[in-house]
Structures are given as C-alpha cells and as structure tokens.
Amino acid sequence: MYTQAMDLMAREARPKVVKSAEELAREEAFEARIDAGDFIEAKDWMPDHYRKTLVRQISQHAHSEIVGMLPEGNWITRAPTLKRKAILLAKVQDEGGHGLYLYAAAETLGTSRDEMTEALLSGKAKYSSIFNYPTLTWADIGVIGWLVDGAAIMNQVPLCRCSYAPYARAMIRVCREESFHQRQGYESLLVMMQKGTTAQKAMVQDAVNRWWWPALMMFGPADKDSPNSEQSMRWGIKRVSNDTLRQKFVDATIPQAEILGVTVPDPDLKWNAERESYDFGAIDWSEFWRVVGGEGPCNRERLAARNKAWDDGAWVREAAMAHSKKQATKAQAA
C-alpha cells in the first residue's frame, strides 16, 4: 500500500554538494546499472539519496504491515464462526510476517531495527493512512480484505521488480501471500450478500461506503502533487505512477462490486467508453492530509497501542537476552 511514504518525504532540498570526479564516475556507473535493469544488492555501492529513499519507503511499508494488524486484530475474538476466526488469525499473522520480511530488508541498508521502531513509536515515521480508520462492524473485516488488500496488491505487484533486490525479494514473498487476503475478504462479503439478512446486507454496503474513499487514497497524492515520484521512477524504486495504479484499481474493482451487489459512494462514477475506463469523482485530499498529519479517527489509538505493546514487552526482550547470555556462559564453562 505503501508508496505513500515516498510522496510524504518532505520536499527535501537535496544538498548540492560538489562531487569529486570519482564520485561522479561511481554515480554514472550506478545509473548505467539501473538503466540496464540490473538489481542492486545490499553491499553494492549506491548513492546516499537512493539508500535514504529506500530506508524510508521500506521501513514505512513495514510499519504499515504492523499497524495494519490492529484494525483486524480488533475482530479476532468476535469473529462470527470458528472458521472465520482461524482465517482472520492466519491473515493477521501474515501481516506480522510481512512486517518482519520488510524490516529485515530495510536493515540490509544499514539502519537498525531499534532505530525504525523508535521512529514509529515516536510518530516520526508514517504508515499508510488507511489504518487510521476504525473497524466498526464485522463487514469491515471483509471490506478490508477486498478493498484494502486489493489496493495493496495493485501497489505491491510492481514493487516485485524494484531495483533494490532485497526489497524486491521481500515483495515477491508478500505478494504470494496477499492474494489469499483479498479472496477471503471478498468471499466473506459474498456470503453476507447472498445468504445474509437485510440488516447484514446493509452492513456490507455501509462498510463499503466508509472504506471506498480511504482505499482510493492509499495510492497517494495525484501525480501532479507527487514531486518525489520522478526520481523514484528513474531509479526503479517505483514502477507505476499513483494515478495509473488508482485507475487500474477502480477499473478492476467496479465489476467485483457489481457481482457482490453493492455500489460505491461516488455519484460521478461512470464508464467512459472512449478511455475504456471508469471516470470517478474528486478525492477529498484535505481528508487525506488530515489523516496523514495525525488527525484521523484512530491515529492516537494506533500509536498508543504500539507503544503499549513495546513497553509491555520490554521485560520479555530483556529476559530472553539474559537467558541467552547465561546459557552461553554455561556452555563456555562446560
């Protein structure tokens, strides 16, 4: 979901430093490798800004996976059947796993896990805006799988070809698992729409109404307002633009909504035969920036939950380390 991170990189002025001939030559060689479609590995030389962009993007992607466990975790104990509970547990565990693949990929760039955790807990690092919305009903869980994971897949598939190989490899693993997430969500909605009561069907429609626009915002600002995209495209970190992905998502999703029997809350949505695509209404970017800026419905709750988990787990982390040291000393003495 999570190329938002790059768009949010403060429109940092890149320091204009005078580079030596040797540095210029290295940069040129690097650019040539990118142009040739080469993958960059952890120990290869890379420009500082490439490294910095990736650390930011991968760590924020990881944070999104971890914070993303919270809205769904909210329904594990209240899932309507044992089957749905087992599925939801597996999905939330996957999100945790995705976070770990990604933290490990970011660490290959020379940042530390503690450093990344600190940035999340202090609020310095961002995560995807979508997870600052609440999961009010069981239908929200299905809609998250269908729309939120659907948007995530749209965004993540091109990242499997990211020029930075450890990130690309992590994304291949993530994408392989993500399709289950979308399908389980859609299937649970289908059951409610086909076999549910009138109230249950209304619940699905209500959830779609609340999640539709936030899901479209997941792709990040419009291309014209996404100043960092160009460099990231140039470096093969980002492969497809925000607006292109958003359009692709709308085009793929509307037929799925029709099969499901729900509508999306957009009076301007209409098929454009000439473009062979759906036209859709204007996105309320003021809401997006408000949520990104910390004023979404659940920002405080999410950060508080992560901070509490970290603080409550401190004694476990310390005890495990103390135990490991004690065992090592014993083994040495023996």
Next chain:
Amino acid sequence: MSNTKNEWPLWEVFVRSKAGLDHKHCGSLHAADSAMAIQMARDVYTRRQEGTSIWVVRSEQIVASDPVEKGSLFEPADDKVYRHPTFYELPEELNHM
C-alpha cells in the same frame, strides 16, 4: 546508526523446501538464541509448507565476497567456454555423449 545494544542478534535463515533439495537463503530475523531463531524462522518463513528443514546462522558469522572484487573473482570464467560440454562439436551419430 542508533544504539542497538539491546537488540536481539540478527540471524540468517536457510530453508530446505523439500527432501533432496538444498537449503536456500530466505531472509533474516532477530532472536535471542538459536532455539528461538529456529522457532521464529518457522513462524516467519514457513507458514505455508515452504519448508522441511531450517538452518539459522548468526549474520555476523557470514563471510561474503566483496562486490568490488566481482570482476577479479568471476570474470576469469568468462573466456573458458571449453569448460562447457557445448563447446565440443561432435558427429550426430554419437547420439548423447
């Protein structure tokens, strides 16, 4: 780099996907000791029957070749095509030699 002295050490994870195949590197994770590293590797890297055996090794124990030496290490093999069976043209009636 920030203070990492409280971090659990980093381990590299290798998984054998099925009997008869090599263990293959699949990622890394933090764990306090080797038993925990194996346990966590199972949860992180083999949730869908991806493995039948796991190796973990402390990342600091891995010795890797330097990318700068890629040329001197590997290029000498480029002009030794005679090391490949396809270099030799033999009559067809030999069938499969």
